[in-house]
Amino acid sequence: MISPKVAKFINSMPMGIRKYISRKIVSTYLSKYAELKVSGTENIDAASKPIIFIGNHLSNADGLILSEVLGKYDVSFVAGIKLTGDPITALGMHNVKTINIKPNSADKEALTTIISNVKAGKNIFIFPEGTRSRTGSMIEGKKGVILIAKLTKATIIPVGVYGTEKLMPIDKDGNMSSENFHNAEVFVNVGKPVELLAREKGEEKHVFEERCLTHMMKSIAALLPEEYRGYYK
Template identity: 55%
Template sequence: MISKNSAKLMRFLPDKVVFKIARKAIDGYLDKYSEIKVNGYENIKKVDGAKIFICNHLSNSDGFILEKVLKEDYDPTFVAGVKLSNDPVTNLGTKVVKHISIKPNTADKDAIMGMIKILKDGENLVLFPEGTRSRTGSMIEAKKGVILVARMSKANIIPISLSGTEKLLPINKEGDMSQEKWNNAVVNVNIGEPVIIPKKDKEESKHDYDERCLNYLMKSIAKGLPEKYRGVYK
């Protein structure tokens, strides 16, 4: 990983130079440490138009892995927590991956409207509905924002099930992202069949309907994971 001092110094360089340095470093880490196995890529082509890729979240390497897999054909925009921009090292990652910043655990209307605009414009989006990386290595309860974005954009939804990134770039136990270290790991990227949000039952409350939709989407991710990764969505 690029050192924190080096990352701080890079803030004084032109953006184009920073991009080239960060891009080369991240590509180098992925080439050196990861063996990426992709299954189900053909499922994406089963639907036309804008797509929301939804995925479980295990590591700061998740975005880099998915960008490598999806960029050539789908060039998605990622949704990333603002704290990634606050750390000098992880901020370099945000220079490489096209993204929208969002304030976690808040009703960030600007970010949500930005996501919807991207999709309405026919572009693609990657969302991690859990909102944060799982510290247990298995799925945690998701946030409902993904339901709002999906309904308002009417975009296609493609579930992606990711495993192995928790070994590739493990979460630092003290919470210092700049101290996270890359390790050799096999990363499995399972791309599922497109899913459609179920319709609301007449007698169903909005709360119950939202819960049912969210559970349905998250289980479509869990379906492509080994059982030990499924967590609350077993």
């Protein structure tokens, strides 16, 4: 893995050069370390556009892998803004089209951008858990995805990814610059579109939202081996 010092140097270059170099670096690492196995992309081709992709989150390699798999669908990934603050992850993010969002907050500006993008016909990818799982399996999702789905009425397609936690394990001390690539099989399973549930007569809003969220998250869990389903077994 390149050093933070080298990453900072590359990040100081003009954007065009920066993107070119970072793409070459990421492509080299993925080719060397990831044995990628993909299934279900025919579900994307058959679906109405635009699409909100929803998936589980195990590693900082998720965006790199999924951007590679979904490249021809021009997907923007909703990503925590802190990724741009680390020289290594910032370099990797040049390979991923993103909409930055402030984690653990009601980032109205980011939500407006996300909704505007989808209404304009653009595809987006959301990790409803909001952060990488430190347990190696699914953690509880957050309800923001329900609001986006309701306001845009876009097609929702679940994606299950696993093996990325072995490809690029999370650093136990939270230092993203020290996270390295390792040889691993990586699986990406794309599911069929999921319908947004209808609110039942007299159903309280929070109950409805929780039911919708569980429905969405279980559609992701169904694409994963049981040991990865965690909160949604």
